[in-house]
Amino acid sequence: MSKRKRKRLALWILAGVLLIGGGGGLGYFLLKPAQLTYAAEDGTRMKFRTEGDRFLQYTQEGVWEEMFVKGVNLGSTKPGYYPGEFPLDKEDYLKWFEQIEEMGANVIRVYTVHQPVFYSALVEYNRGKEHPLYFIQGIWSPEEQLIEQQDAFAEGIQEKFKSEIEKAVAAVYGDADIPPVQGESSGKYTANAGQYLMAWHLGTEWDPHMVDNTNKQYKDHPRYVGNYFAGTEDATPFENWLAELLDHVASEEQQYGWEHPMTFTNWVTTDVLSHPGEPLFEEDLVSVDARHIEPLDWQGGYFAAYHVYPYYPDFFRTDETLQTIKDDNGEYNTYKAYLQKLKSEYTDMPVMITEYGVPASLGISHYGLGGKDQGGHNEQEQGEINVSLTKDIYDEGYAGAILFMWQDEWFKKTWNTMPLEIPADRRSFWLNVLTNEKMFGVLAMEAGKQNQLIMDGSLDDWSSLAEGEVKQWQGKVEGIESMKMTHDEAYVYIGITLDEAFDPDKTKLSIGTDTLAGGNQPAEELPGKKMEGGDLETVITVGKDEESAVNIAKSYDFNQRMYGPEGYWMLEEQPADTPSFVPWKLAISLMMSPPDTKFAHPYMDEVIGKLNRGSSDPASEDFDSLTLWQYEGREIELRIPWMLLGFGDPSSHQVIDYSPVGEERAFKTVTTEGIRFIPWLTERETGAVSWPGGSEESLDLTTMTPYTWNSWEAVQYSERLKESYYSMQKAFMDITEQER
Incomplete structure (x- = not known):
């Protein structure tokens, strides 16, 4: 007899004993379980269920009560790894469970089957608790095959999905021994976590073209009617495909004597609403309707479950039909307006928002109304926006809000920096703070020296670094006593001591960088001076707050090369009078026009090279997580993101080269020996410049010793709860108070 059948038999025997013996109440009070569950007439156990548009929990008092689900999405990895490597251990999980519960969350959502240690750690953590931390188990779809085949019924796809369902159910109930497969979880699953399961969450965000093609190709596909789930008369072929998969989850779970609420992943792109203000056809092409199952x-x-962000698709910014509600600042709250419209469609079904949030990152990739952009926020701003979104979800009558994301994820990518992260398979070895997707977490995964070198203007903490970690600049500049450099997985750090106290109103500090052949002479920045044996890729300017920035050589400018005449031609050719060094920009929105889109949409970009001055010390009143420099007296310290210096991958010394992007619209890299730093001081009143060339009008760059480092295959990092964690903690606690 299989393990699952033995469990089922034991359940029926227990139910029979209780029915025959009676006196269940006495037994309950003598042996009161930490977790009280509901037993249906057929012996099926339940802890959660839905009723109408309410999500219910069976309480310790033995009654069903409506609850608001407050949660956070949990990834399966940490810095230096990709998700399929599953590097997390018991210590990681137990620590995070405690922090998540202290944040006020009552559930975590995982996207796929984790290693056995996740389930055993959760069981251990919850043991003996009347109010445990629950989890929603996601079941990953064959996403790559679905996109490649553009056909949900293509041979092998449904079979693979069903196999993943069987694996997930068996893993949750501690009844699986899964052999190793590259990129997938495996091992012996012996911990039964079923009593802590809140719901099943099937699939991933559906590609609209795949859904549309499936519906057209199989328009005569019959309605699916299973034992537990069915497609309605209005169900499309794709929705019937989903109904069959949900039915398979139910069939598998029934064997363990439990029933949990079911849902499938959906997102705004395939929602049930019409969006006349959306420029892209594919973002309003087809619907996947939970009501049809x-x-x-x-x-x-x-x-129903939706991923809803306030900046994507573009209609959150462009659709005037959503500009109906204003916030306290007089800005249109299109997020709240969207939530109202969506919820009004589901009058007899609970709806949860199972992904939402904004990242705390220097980089930005989409604009949203009211400043709710995808990136460009410090931790305080991230917290304020996430709290606002949470409140909107709660106020509009949704059944739950599950924040994206618990931890920062170094391996992530986003469209506007992806062409520059080369090689792509080394993304997890460094933290590109220009890629906002990496930094959605409320738990910061900080690079190796971020908690050692605090940007506060004092260089005292540099002395705590290990011998050999810091290198002294070997040149000489009048007015600069010393300059030293170090680095970690996210930044190049520069510490400068001047001869006199720094006054940005009187003096400007510039630092040129040279990493490869090519570039520009800093003609405007160093009039009358010339560099021999090389040119500069970037110039770092430190002075007044509004001018402090990293500017890029006009011949090296990635934005112009990709989107100008050499690339997609969304930008015009640079005018003849373009300065030698220009602002460092990222594309935010691409030029679109009919017939490819519904209406014309302009190209938009954002200056990303601005250097924010503040403090990187979370305990400081001046704390700003986007701080990149500060000064105090004679000392100046900076941390410069690797990509702003042209790096595609610092861990393997790869820098973007000057070759044309070509028809492939692709950058290439070369290996650099290091970075040559060329500092100079400019007196504002007289225009006098002191530089490494001294009184000479030229400087041979080849005589400057480059800053070098060893390549790395492993990373150092530290964890820190962000300011946004504490903002969400208060928001979740406020909801708890309102629920009482």
């Missing part, structure tokens, strides 16, 4: 004999119930 119904539970037949599933007491656990069923709900």
Whole structure:
């Protein structure tokens, strides 16, 4: 007899004993379980179910009560690894569970089956608790095959999905021994975490073209009717495909004597609404409607789940039909307006927002109204926006809000920096703070020296670094006593001591960088001076707050090369009078025009090279997580993101080269020996310049010793709860108070 059948038999025997013996109440009070669960007439156990548009929990008092789900999405990795490597251990999980619960969350959502240690750690953490931390188990779809085949019914896809379902259910109930497969979880699953499961969450965000093609190709596909779930008369072929998969989850779980609420992943791109103000056809092409699937004999119930962000798709900014509600600042809150419209479609079904949030990052990739952009926020701003979104979700009557994301994820990519991160398979070995997708977490995963070198203007903490970690600049500049450099996985750090106290109103500090052949002479920055044997890729300017920035050589400018005449030609050719060094920009929105889109949409970009002055010390009143420099007296310290210096991958010394992007619209890299730093001081009143060339009008760059480092295959990092963590903690606690 299999393990699952033995469990089922034991459940029926227990139910029979209770029915025959009676006196269940006395037994309950003598042996009160930490977790009280509901037992249906057929012996099926439940802790959660849906009723109408409500999500219910069976309480310790033995009654069903409506609850608001407050949660956070949890990834399966940490810096230096990709998700399929599953590097997390018991210590990681137990620490995070405690922090998540202290944040006020009652559930964590995982996207796929984790290693056995996740389930055993959760069982250990919850043991003996009346109010445990629950989890929602995601089941990953064959996403790559679906996109490649553009056909959900293509041979092998449904079979693979069903196999993943069987694996997930068996893993949750501690009844699996899964052999190793590259990129997938495996091992012996012996910890039964079923009592801590809140719901099943099937699939990933659906590609709209795949859904549309599936519906057209199989328009005569019959309605699916299973034992537990069925497609309605209005169900499309793709929705019937989903109904069959939900039914398979139910069939697998029934064997363990439990029923939990079911849902499938959906997102704004395939929602049930019409968006006349959306420029891209594919973002309003097809709907996947949870109302077209119904539970037949599933007491656990069923709900809709959506990923909803305030900046994507573009209609959150461009659709005037959503500009109906204003916030306290007089800005249109299109997020709240969207939530109202979406919720009004689901009058008899709970709806949860199972992904939402903004990142705390220097980089930005989409604009949203009211400053709710995808990136460009410090931790305080991230917290304020996430709290606002949470409040909107709660106020509009949704069943739950599950924040994206618990931890920062170094391996992530986003569209506007992806062409520059080369080689792509080394993304997890460094933290590119220009890629906002990496920094959604409320738990910061900081690079190796971030907690050692505080940007506060004092160089005292540099002395704590290990011998050999810091290198002294070997040149000489009048007015500069010394300059030293170090680095970690996110930044190049520069510490400068001047002869006199720094006054940005009187003096400007510039630092040129040279990493490879090519570049520009800093003609405007160093009039009358010339560099021999090389040119500069970037110039770092430190002075007044509004001028402090990293500027890029006009011949090296990635934005112009990719989107100008050499690339997609969304930008015009640079005018003849363009300065030698220009602002460092990232594209935010691409030029679109009919017939490819519904209406014309302009190209938009954002200056990303601005250097924010503040403090990187979380304990300081001046704390700003985007701080890149500060000064105090004679000392100046900076931390410069690697990509602003042209690096595609610092861990393997790869810098973007000057070759044309070509028809492939692709950059290439070369290996650099290091970075040559060329500092100079400019007196504002007289224009006098002191530089490494002294009184000479030229400087041979080849005589300057470059800053070098060893390549790395492993990373150093530290964890820190962001300011946004504490903002969400208060928001979740406020909801708890309102629920009482």
